[in-house]
Amino acid sequence: MRIAKYDLPVRIDAPGAVARQMTDFGDASGYGKISGEFFSLGSGTDISPLLRGLEGDLCHSPHWGYLLQGELTVTYADGTQEVVTRGDLFYWPPGHTVRVGEDAEIILFSPQKEHCEVIDHMRAKMAG
Secondary structure, eight states: OEEEGGGSOEEEEETTEEEEOOSSOOOOTTOOOEEEEEEEEOTTOBOHHHHBTBGGGSBOSOEEEEEEEEEEEEEETTSOEEEEETTEEEEEOSSEEEEEEEEEEEEEEEEHHHHHHHHHHHHHHHHO
């Protein structure tokens, strides 16, 4: 699920202060500690090959984040795709992969245990 900044509902609009909030933006039930992450990904990067061997060959960690720059295409387990562009706030549920359309800078918040498992798996694939 993605939403552009200006599509977020305004909850406070006062001189010098605007607060936008999207409620029910994913579910963190059952997860422990989270990690804050910053990713820099080059155009053309496709993480799908690095996810092979994980359940469904997909990332099993949910993520909440913000795309600072670039463009990403997220593909979900059911085959649907979503394009995330600069300035979008997003939630990716478990069961996804990512392809980079334009050089991207991403801030993610992810359940620590689950995403460390995915990153460790990817690192092992890269080590060959």
